[in-house]
Amino acid sequence: MKKAFPGGIHPNYNKELTAGKPIATLPLPKKVRLLLQQHLGAPCEPKVQKGDEVTVGQLIADSDKFVSAPVHASVAGKVVSVDSEAIEIETDATNSEFQGSPASYQGPEELRQLIREAGIVGLGGATFPTHVKLSPPKDKEVHTLVLNGAECEPFLTTDHRVMVEQGQAVIDGLKLLMEACGASKTLIGIEENKPDAIETLKELSANDDNIQVFGVEVVYPQGGERQLIKTLTGQEVPVGGLPLDLGIVVSNIATAVAVHQAVRQGKPLIDRVVTVSGAGVAEPQNVLVRLGTPVQDLLDFCGGLSEEAAKVVNGGPMMGKALSDLNAPVTKGTSGILAFTEDEVRIYEERTCIRCASCVDACPMKLLPNYLALYSKRKRYETAEDINLFNCIECGCCSYVCPSRIPIVQYIQNAKHEINIKRRK
Numbered sequence: 095m096k097k098a099f100p101g102g103i104h105p106n107y108n109k110e111l112t113a114g115k116p117i118a119t120l121p122l123p124k125k126v127r128l129l130l131q132q133h134l135g136a137p138c139e140p141k142v143q144k145g146d147e148v149t150v151g152q153l154i155a156d157s158d159k160f161v162s163a164p165v166h167a168s169v170a171g172k173v174v175s176v177d178s179e180a181i182e183i184e185t186d187a188t189n190s191e192f193q194g195s196p197a198s199y200q201g202p203e204e205l206r207q208l209i210r211e212a213g214i215v216g217l218g219g220a221t222f223p224t225h226v227k228l229s230p231p232k233d234k235e236v237h238t239l240v241l242n243g244a245e246c247e248p249f250l251t252t253d254h255r256v257m258v259e260q261g262q263a264v265i266d267g268l269k270l271l272m273e274a275c276g277a278s279k280t281l282i283g284i285e286e287n288k289p290d291a292i293e294t295l296k297e298l299s300a301n302d303d304n305i306q307v308f309g310v311e312v313v314y315p316q317g318g319e320r321q322l323i324k325t326l327t328g329q330e331v332p333v334g335g336l337p338l339d340l341g342i343v344v345s346n347i348a349t350a351v352a353v354h355q356a357v358r359q360g361k362p363l364i365d366r367v368v369t370v371s372g373a374g375v376a377e378p379q380n381v382l383v384r385l386g387t388p389v390q391d392l393l394d395f396c397g398g399l400s401e402e403a404a405k406v407v408n409g410g411p412m413m414g415k416a417l418s419d420l421n422a423p424v425t426k427g428t429s430g431i432l433a434f435t436e437d438e439v440r441i442y443e444e445r446t447c448i449r450c451a452s453c454v455d456a457c458p459m460k461l462l463p464n465y466l467a468l469y470s471k472r473k474r475y476e477t478a479e480d481i482n483l484f485n486c487i488e489c490g491c492c493s494y495v496c497p498s499r500i501p502i503v504q505y506i507q508n509a510k511h512e513i514n515i516k517r518r519k
């Protein structure tokens with residue numbers, strides 16, 4: 095299925111570094127640091143104190159706000175510190191295997207509550223609390239679940255491996271998601287560079303008339319929520335609107351598996367699969383890791399950084415953020431830890447815009463990135479807003495194609511940040 099949205103780019107995908115390798119499991123870390131805010135929305139308040147003994151999967155932080163998601167102990171052990179940002183637990187390695195039992199529920203509301211209590215958020219990187227997405231307002235009816243298996247960011251292959259290795263859990267999870275939001279069908283979009291995943295999910299859903307699996311064109315950002323909806327349904331999410339306005343809820347592969355585990359095993363979100371890759375990593379692979387594990391432990395497990403490694407990124411190369419501290423913990427939103435060499439991250443000097451319009455052609459949101467960058471740089475924020483600054487999905491296509499090496503998306507992010515600060519005052 096061809097993309098139906100404008101723009102997009104074809105970067106080097108480099109997925110072969112990890113796509114064919116089974117998911118490995120990281121040994122238990124000695125200590126975990128669980129951030130109180132691993133999601134979009136209100137931060138959690140600690141529910142434990144220094145010195146407490148906790149069991150694996152125990153609730154340790156929560157919020158009474160609707161748009162939030164609780165945090166659970168990812169290991170058993172002793173709470174060694176609690177501060178305004180995080181809870182640290184020293185691991186009791188003899189007691190940290192999670193053992194739960196299936197949860198019971200009656201009706202969609204109780205199912206959404208279960209999903210909330212399990213602390214599940216969008217694991218594609220957005221980290222929006224899943225129970226909120228599944229709770230449409232009374233005047234909006236959901237008919238379709240779009241399951242996003244595009245995984246269009248270069249290097250990342252977690253969803254690919256999960257689809258191949260845990261296909262049954264994906265299918266069960268999506269059925270639970272449908273039940274929770276009232277959707278009567280699911281469309282699954284998977285980029286065509288994952289033929290084994292497409293085949294697996296087609297086989298496993300062959301008897302389900304209300305589940306359709308589509309191979310979609312390999313083009314970044316095919317996995318953008320709006321872009322995938324356009325490709326799969328031909329419909330466009332209105333400017334300033336949400337997929338819900340079309341009766342659609344979008345969820346991600348790993349999120350569906352987390353829902354399956356929460357309901358069928360009573361397991362809250364305490365671990366996730368992370369792609370560790372890039373030319374700066376000795377042994378790239380996908381690793382199942384407890385939340386709160388230091389990034390350094392993950393890198394060590396993958397043979398450590400090579401001598402040429404110059405930059406470590408949390409997330410994909412297009413939308414990820416540089417990591418300055420390798421002791422930073424893995425969070426619910428960590429889909430990848432990538433290490434790049436000096437050659438790959440060479441910093442180029444920004445030059446003057448030559449008005450080539452390459453950025454305009456590449457923009458999947460039909461924006462004018464060159465003007466957004468110009469107005470943002472000159473702090474003309476109102477003018478930038480007038481030309482739809484906030485419609486930018488920060489995909490980075492514009493910066494990628496710019497021959498003048500203008501860091502367009504950074505200017506846009508700065509402008510949004512400044513405007514948001516002003517609004518909060």
Ligand code: SF4
Nearest residue numbers: 457486487489490492
């Ligand atoms: S980062 Fe924003 S402006 Fe640039 S291409 Fe993506 S959507 Fe368009």
Ligand code: SF4
Nearest residue numbers: 447448450451453496
């Ligand atoms: S791609 Fe770069 S040089 Fe070309 S118009 Fe856009 S900002 Fe200017």
